[in-house]
Amino acid sequence: MPLPAPVMAAYSYCEAVTGQQARNFAYGIRLLPTAERRAMSALYAFSRRVDDIGDGALASDVKHARLEETRQLLDRVREGKVEEDDTDPVAVALSHAAQAFPIPLGGLDELIDGVLMDVRGETYETWDELKTYCRCVAGAIGRLSLGVFGTQPGAHQVERAPEYADTLGLALQLTNILRDVREDAEGGRVYLPADDLAKFGCSDGFLGTRPADGADFAGLVHFEVRRARALFAEGYRLLPMLDRRSGACVAAMAGIYRRLLDRIERDPEAVLRGRVSLPGREKAYVAVRGLSGLDARHIARQSARRRT
Numbered sequence: 229m230p231l232p233a234p235v236m237a238a239y240s241y242c243e244a245v246t247g248q249q250a251r252n253f254a255y256g257i258r259l260l261p262t263a264e265r266r267a268m269s270a271l272y273a274f275s276r277r278v279d280d281i282g283d284g285a286l287a288s289d290v291k292h293a294r295l296e297e298t299r300q301l302l303d304r305v306r307e308g309k310v311e312e313d314d315t316d317p318v319a320v321a322l323s324h325a326a327q328a329f330p331i332p333l334g335g336l337d338e339l340i341d342g343v344l345m346d347v348r349g350e351t352y353e354t355w356d357e358l359k360t361y362c363r364c365v366a367g368a369i370g371r372l373s374l375g376v377f378g379t380q381p382g383a384h385q386v387e388r389a390p391e392y393a394d395t396l397g398l399a400l401q402l403t404n405i406l407r408d409v410r411e412d413a414e415g416g417r418v419y420l421p422a423d424d425l426a427k428f429g430c431s432d433g434f435l436g437t438r439p440a441d442g443a444d445f446a447g448l449v450h451f452e453v454r455r456a457r458a459l460f461a462e463g464y465r466l467l468p469m470l471d472r473r474s475g476a477c478v479a480a481m482a483g484i485y486r487r488l489l490d491r492i493e494r495d496p497e498a499v500l501r502g503r504v505s506l507p508g509r510e511k512a513y514v515a516v517r518g519l520s521g522l523d524a525r526h527i528a529r530q531s532a533r534r535r536t
């Protein structure tokens with residue numbers, strides 16, 4: 229049955245936001261069937277809004293108030309109180325998606341909680357502390373996405389799917405943190421755990437295009453890259469539980485980020501000089517590999533090998 233015109237328009241808006249802003253994840257989302265693609269773009273557009281409030285130049289009390297508004301909007305979505313002709317397209321699309329798929333919307337509350345940690349300027353002493361933040365801003369996105377993807381009937385250990393989706397989110401977020409070390413430092417933020425920074429002589433932070441004297445910046449980056457790779461390997465156990473198109477979407481998202489990680493590993497100081505990214509044709513190549521199942525099979529073999 230065709231969707232009502234206002235719902236179609238709301239999804240089109242969210243898909244445009246995703247196409248313009250999700251420089252990496254859009255490659256995966258595009259591989260999904262229409263209904264799933266629309267639902268993921270609604271999740272993306274809501275998450276983008278929350279993230280933009282956190283990252284913007286507003287005073288912290290204004291950020292608090294705006295985040296509180298998004299939480300109230302989320303409550304309206306949860307209670308089915310958003311009308312089709314509401315003026316907010318993100319609310320309309322998210323509301324429709326939440327009725328079409330069993331999306332655990334509490335994950336969006338976690339995202340807001342995570343962005344509030346940013347607004348408070350929290351720093352992290354240990355990986356365990358940073359992990360709590362990453363679970364909110366990325367693990368939750370993995371669990372929300374799983375609600376759209378669903379799992380294959382009879383998949384082995386399917387009850388662990390949310391845990392693996394969460395872990396994949398952590399892997400992506402840690403990669404993101406490494407990639408954005410310089411941009412975050414310029415905004416006065418350091419996400420990497422203070423105890424790791426101390427271990428590698430990097431406690432003075434990451435301003436400047438070269439590491440500070442005496443800092444083992446490459447050592448620090450290689451240490452975090454190993455941690456991210458272990459998270460990817462664990463999170464990839466989700467793949468055999470998904471249908472082909474959802475698996476392709478996840479393989480494309482994760483594959484693009486793994487290639488970023490490879491680049492960062494080869495040249496750690498690149499993240500101090502600017503933003504490490506992949507050319508569009510390489511992202512498209514990774515996405516096509518995901519769709520043909522090549523990456524998924526390769527990754528599943530790697531994860532299985534790690535288990536034995």
Ligand SMILES: CC(C)=CCC/C(C)=C/CC/C(C)=C/COP(=O)(O)OP(=O)(O)O
Nearest residue numbers: 250251252366369370373393397400401404
């Ligand atoms: C199971 C599953 C689907 C897991 C995936 C979960 C997921 C998509 C987490 C997103 C976390 C993340 C690194 C966001 C950055 O977005 P950004 O817009 O800053 O990214 P960009 O700058 O690389 O485009």
